[in-house]
Amino acid sequence: MTHRRPTMNDVARAAGVSLKTVSRVVNGELTVDPALAARVRAAIGSLNYRRHLGASMLRRKDRRTGTIGLLVEDVGNPFSAALHRAVEDEARARGVHVLAGSLDEDPDRERDLVRAFARRHADGLILAPAGPDQGYLAADLPPDVPVVFVQRPATGFAGDCVLARDAAGAVRAVRHLIAYGHRRIAFLGGRADAATTGERRRGYLSAVDAAGLRPFMIDGLRGSQAAEAVTRNLFRRPRPPTALFTGRNLITIGAVRALRLLDRHRDAALVGFDDFPLADLLEPAVTVIAQDPAEMGRAAARALLERIDGETAEPREISIATTLIPRGSGELRPQVRATGS
Amino acid sequence: MTHRRPTMNDVARAAGVSLKTVSRVVNGELTVDPALAARVRAAIGSLNYRRHLGASMLRRKDRRTGTIGLLVEDVGNPFSAALHRAVEDEARARGVHVLAGSLDEDPDRERDLVRAFARRHADGLILAPAGPDQGYLAADLPPDVPVVFVQRPATGFAGDCVLARDAAGAVRAVRHLIAYGHRRIAFLGGRADAATTGERRRGYLSAVDAAGLRPFMIDGLRGSQAAEAVTRNLFRRPRPPTALFTGRNLITIGAVRALRLLDRHRDAALVGFDDFPLADLLEPAVTVIAQDPAEMGRAAARALLERIDGETAEPREISIATTLIPRGSGELRPQVRATGS
DNA sequence: AAATCGTGAGACAACGTTGTCTTGCAGTAG
């Protein structure tokens, strides 16, 4: 006799009851005599029986798998990892598990992973959109599987959406620098097509405009090294900026490296979007507009779990505040006085 | 008519073939006339049919789900996140998806999550053991589901094991400090029952012994704040250490904070186990024994996928080298000359 | 005391898919 997985039938035989009674006990129905139920549970224990999830799901159509999918930019970066962790905590409190995947800003990968999670019967999805359009979700996802978007808004599919107040945060950063006397403030932004970058850029522009300054933007930076190179070039120009506003944590780190190499880290001001670990231990410590990835994760998970529990209200947009954390680098005053008025 | 999920039968009717033929096409069997297969595929496309994973798994017993489970200490910490990312990349190349969970060093949670993943038919598990014994795996996991352990060895269950050379790395760190003239070297370690801490402590002790020095250990630190507090107390003593060797990244960071606050960061030497982002940008930059979490993740994933593909050799132990990265903090010489011989 | 009700427990079918067996048909050898 080979190592066969025990079935409800085996349990029923061992306990001397019918198959159906075992099913009832396993599903916690209360219409079973306690003595019988105890016998069944004993048999389950001694056979080490586990219900076959597939068979169960096959029979009952409404069945939840107790799994949600989380699709973020990169499970390895601190922002996504913190969000993941918060989602996991919130889910765990409800007995729900989390499947996570990294998109790498690749729309094809986004669609692939959505399909994969749909096949695995995820009860719902938390998605940080990578592609420009999420219309495909209607076709790839069963109609009763809700999606909550985080970080970036979605196009072409309705769902709750948890966003940081990107534009407001950017305005705050620029005003802060202006308050410290800066008039040449450069913006170093990420990929041009990412919605977050767009919002931050918009905030930068409007604040710069409102103050009557000339905007100075470099867009489309992909990573820390690109940001470092660009920053070094920036300070070779005849009239370099006196302050930098960087659009995301990797760019901020690249800028810090460049300023350090150029030995400008004590006079060029820097405010970064996104907090990052150890920002407070650098010299000078880095002033940031902090998002709250944990709060975003919690909010997204809560919204999703409510939808899964049947909430049918109109999709909401939940926006999570950003905080300016002054640490030093953003409070440096310009060294070279502007010659104008 | 309600929104019913299309079945193979629906596809068969639409394509004018039998149910079984659809099954053959879906499973890529080659015994189907190309013209028929094309008709079937067209029908699948127009109905947007997806095979019901549960029903499929129910019927074929050998079926892989294409999912592996990853159980790490905390998906939010940089080490685990990097490992996760590497596992995901390696798995993705084989079309396999990754379910991840955080254990928080809690043995109960470890067992819970293993059960949860078993229920979801994970094809295999990568586990960084939290508890002292993994004997329960034999009962909770079907006999054909392989487990690969990372970071810490397992007890009571056979499986491949991917470890960093913890003891060797610790010896290296201590020798490095000794070479720079230190004779009072303190060790700040993590939880006493974690195998990694044990190994690192062992390495510290043997290197200190070999040099004829007196060991000086503080164990059981849980996080960054505990490490910070302990370090501050340490330097209030009459003869404080001239060098610190810290047992993991969170402890290193706590120690850095304390040294900074005490303004000892320019004279007390520090070598940390585990690299961490921005260690090179601190002042002084932090010398570390770097593990290679990405390499560990890749090795673990490869080993697991081989096992899943039927590899049956004896369990291997794969050990991944650590690297000493000198950056400054570990090359500070002791300021107060020892008065001895 | 007969009729009614409520409740616990079993019989049976069905979920969507795949393994096995059978059928039908064309091609080929005798």
Add this chain to the structure above:
DNA sequence: CTACTGCAAGACAACGTTGTCTCACGATTT
């Protein structure tokens, strides 16, 4: 021209579970 082979494609059962229906039995009502 018959018999046999090979192969594509269909018929049917089975996987392990749960929904629905039915039955038996004791308690309550008339």
